[in-house]
Amino acid sequence: MSLISNTPRAVLMAALLGAAAVPALAQAAPAKPMVAPLSTASDATDIHSYAKPKIARVTHVDLDLTADFAGKKMVGTAALDLQLAPGAKEVVLDSKGLVIKSITDAKGQPLKWTLGPADPHLGAPLTVVLNGAKRIVIAYESAPDGAALQWLSPSQTAGKAKPYLFSQGEAILNRTWIPTQDSPGIRQTWTARIVAPEGLKAVMSAEMLTPDGEPVAGGGRAYRFAMDKPVAPYLIAIAIGDLTFQPLGQRTGVYTEPSVMKATAWELADVEKMVEAAEKLYGPYRWGRYDLLVLPPSFPFGGMENPRLTFATPTIIAGDRSLVSLVAHELAHSWSGNLVTNATWADFWLNEGFTVYFENRIMEALYGKDTAAMLADLGWTDLHRAIDEAGGPTGPDTRLHIDLTGRDPDDGMTDIPYEKGAAFLRTIEKEVGRERWDAYLRGYFDRHAFQPQTAEGFIADLRTHLFKGDKALEAKIDVQRWVYQPGLPENAVHVQSKAFEAVDAQAKAFAAGGTAPLDAWKGWSTSERVRFVGSLPRQLPAERLAAVDTAFGLSAQGNSEIRFAWLQLAVANRYEPAVPSLEQFLTGQGRRKFVAPLFVSLWGQGEWGQPIAKRIYATSRPLYHAVTRETVDKTVK
Template identity: 80%
Template sequence: MPSFKSTARAALLALLLSGAAMPVLAQTPSPPPAILAAPEARDIHSYAQPLVARVTHIDLDLTADFAGQKMTGSAGLDIAAAPDATEVVLDSKGLVIHGVTDAKGAALPWTLGKVDPILGAPLTVQLNGARRIVVSYDSAPGGAALQWLTPAQTAGKQKPYLFSQGEAILNRTWIPTQDSPGIRQTWTARIVAPEGLKAVMSAEMLTPDGEPAPGGGRAYRFRMDKPVASYLIAIAVGDIAFTPLGGRTGVYTEPSVMKKTANELVDVEKMVEAAESLYGPYAWGRYDLLVLPPSFPFGGMENPRLTFATPTIIAGDRSLVSLVAHELAHSWSGNLVNNATWSDFWLNEGFTVYFENRIMEKLYGKPRADMLADLGWSDLQAAIKDAGGPTGADTRLHLDLTGRDPDDGMTDIAYEKGATFLRTIEKAVGRERWDAYLKGYFARHAFQSQTTAGFVADLRANLIKGDPKLEAAIGVDQWVYGLGLPANAVHIKSAAFPAVDALAAAYAKGGPAPAAKWKAWSTPERTRFVGSLPRQLSKERLAALDKAFGLSAQGNSEIRFAWLELAVANRYAPAVPSLEAFLTDQGRRKFVAPLFKDLMAQGDWGQPIAKRLYARTRPLYHAVTRQTVDGIVK
């Protein structure tokens, strides 16, 4: 990070501290200058120079052009800048820039720099004294953040649909701003949607029914008055209905699937209450969910006020609602306090996996929470193996992502090793003391970005407090900066799983399918059973298993996925139709990428299937999923 001792940067720090240059943010906490100035907070995935000029607020005025598959309009940006700053640098990737003006409409000079395949190009605007600029533009043709769906790709099959996915650095394909998680911004939006379609966003909805737009369609207005990372700005436009779930919770989705979706999510209000009882008040007003069409690439995305979720969580028996608990937990770990750079991604996900499990324990009991944690431990072992074993560089929590796409760091190391680290601290200090620390941590850093070094400093100042025995018992530096899994890692073991594992071993040796047990088991137990079976089973054993439990027609996505992994490993041809349907009907990267990887590993049997199938399904997937699978199916 360049030195910030120059007059300009010192002046900016004074402005940031006083809030004088940021009237919009004066009502809410601003990221402390210490975070922006810390060397480890330098964001290598952004062109922004926040110590010279920083975006503090965005006003979007955009029209969703379904025919042209683009967002078109303008973004007004408020800038906090040092008095002698001459320019502001924004992130962009493929944006079609029509012009830039100041607040009074006077043209400002601008240039687009050299294009980097990962980062896009810097958009540099000469300020000429301006502290507000307006960028007129179109979103990038084929921009990775936006997916435009045909009616056939929706549940209702009647109307088109648009949704965005901004994490990690994709929002720069439709919003010209400083696309860095450490540069939090407030924002508003006016979105014009075609008549008959509704727009929703990750913000307070000011016009639930829209208002007539001069050029046709309806305009929807939104406001986010709390500073958030830019990747959390999200939009969807489509045939979208709403059903309340509680006083401050509800669900949006297509009308044709609303009944079963709302029934699945009845416990959301209870989840919010459980989360608040653990770590303090929910800070965002409402907590709603948008259940999207099946091409959404993630299980869920924690966009403030409006979690985006995959329909693969709708199992019919509320067995997969831990995903909702996860996204809700992000309202504290990831939204209230978020990672300052993508090397600090574990601060979002490790905290959230830990918090999610505590919500599940509070609502559904320790046995269920223990099963989920134990499955997570297995995922962690697999992630360590995939990262090259215990000495693999990417087994660190704080990653080196130089020259890499930040998506490279979005593995179960961040999620499960991070959560295991927090469980290890809990064991060392006791749950009561640990909970008090976490509650204080979220309060101390509310609406701020955090670095790994910042968290470590806070942990030592407010929990360890110079106690050498506690420092040694936890081993903070080894956990955060070291390779592999430290010896003191806490493994939460489910009391139910040994019996499940024994039955899986018995079946592998020729025993009967445990039909009675299967009927009584929960989803985690069923998933464990299928996942514990050896990767070499006879076709007869696989056929008997499928017949006994209807695995190829399984509606629960987690169980279906476990079965298909087993089937592919055994080159079990009768499961291929189910595999093809599963990979065609949904685009969740968690399921899609491993299955294509498994197929490609099966050489002359699996590779032809993978290549034939991906040629057909690739256009159906979001860019996030395509980017990963493109590197697998070659």
């Protein structure tokens, strides 16, 4: 195994060698990697990283790793290019559970290094004495329990024949398999050479230079990748498995296991149209290709916006294209999150609030205002539920700019940054008008492309490019209140769906003893069905629950959103006949959005729910990714 050279000539040659097999629109890496600036805002210090980027910062990562499925670890080297301030003598990296074997300079000369005390959330600082080196090479391996990586047995895959590996780096998990400065404000370009076992294909969130891999002495194939644009390090992602590819359009396509490709490709038929709609709104898509990887069920999120290759849960494959708003969301991150990124996790809303707003605009452009309104209205309900769970309107975690001192950044990943952030942007749109707001957003993405952003920086940009000295407009919107104060401001825009008025009436009538609205249900969209089930009282007689379950087949629902809404209702009512469906749902997928709330609901049911939670979790916990496990562990004692 040899370290892939990161010189511009070597990267360009690798691109040219693989050019014939690279999908449409792939481009060779540039001669000089782009170096993104650090944020100069006063609120840009990342408390979740040991890095001292103003002294020594990583600008490029060059990985040469072998996937050891037997040992459940990545083994090899990471070469880091550094930008140093005058007089800099050392660089501080983030590391969690990594086994460091040696560190040298580019010529192979050993460098002194130390691993500091470990923090349960942050891991340990890896400090390297540079002796003038601007490139260091770290030989290491990840731990078998590294939180970013999930190693699946063949039985956990769709094909049941081959093992599978995937990563999930957000928020600060990539330090469990890559020794770098793991902070979203320290953007880095990167290249990789990944050796996978024969019969398995490696994909990453970058341009694929060798789609078919290169044979390796001793077995396996080496796959090479290059990301020539500086990205937040949590966006470096990998998957290895029995994967096939199908184009969806000129610059879009999907990877997944062969046995589920037909259904998956059909579900995602509109992806190319989504890219086109997004570009019409806020400017060109700047990442070359937009592909998706639909993963096994244990993937902890609905989707992850890894550049060029969104990772997605199979729970969106509903058979009717009704859950594709998730794809619109991850695509929108190509602008808000990937192009312009929160500099710290205190401003996670700058990624997610913008993206929820943008997602809804894509859905409106493709499927109409009624569809977009229903999605926004459901989000409003989710926001109020999240505010209640965060301690009500005075709860400190209901702020957009959140204090995460001494906490895992995952603690801030609730519906508040998503939905309150989107409501904030809709409120600005209402006050300035859509045409003016769209022009501002397009300019915002241009001005801050490939750069980190903070709340302070966004507010300054608003004042310069949107308010332009209009103090009355700024006061009317009350930006400071939105960003820094808890609760929901009184001027928050609530997009109300007219279609939901009829749905709510049907739910009220059924709860009062009426018959199940079979005819209406047949014509309803997924959003309307979710609204109906979610609007039913949390206290219903067992015969009413049985009636609605029988009428609509809720316990056997293949649509994950409807199934989740039903199971929440069933648990609230301690409805025993739904427990087998609940158990199948919780052991059949690991999406945190569904799993964590259901365990919370079960645990809240005391002597009825807690034994069920313990029994199911004993079986399902080993199947979940670390992201989901760590959340549910806080509930199930």
